[in-house]
Amino acid sequence: MLESVEVGKRSVADYEATAGRETVERLKELAEPLCAGKLLFLLRNPKEGAQLARAGREIVGERFLLTRLISDELELYADLIETTAGHGARSYEVGR
Secondary structure: OHHHHHOOOOOHHHHHHHHOHHHHHHHHHHHHHHHHHHHHHHHHOHHHHHHHHHHHHHHHHHHHOHHHHHHHHHHHHHHHHHHHHOOOOOOOOOOO
């Protein structure tokens, strides 16, 4: 859900709050056969499934690996330190 907020997309909870529970339940009923069809396609076409799996692993690596998240946080702190250093704040070096 936080991911959906971050990229400006709505989550299921957002739709439940605005459209109502009945509407969301109906959407879920409509989506289930579509998902089943896609799964059958992937089971019948293992090469496409493997390609989708590779792409999924790449996306997960780019967005969710702990080392990447830590790197982003360190970069944020370094930017904050650099920004505040010129405004009379005490300056620290990242990695110290």
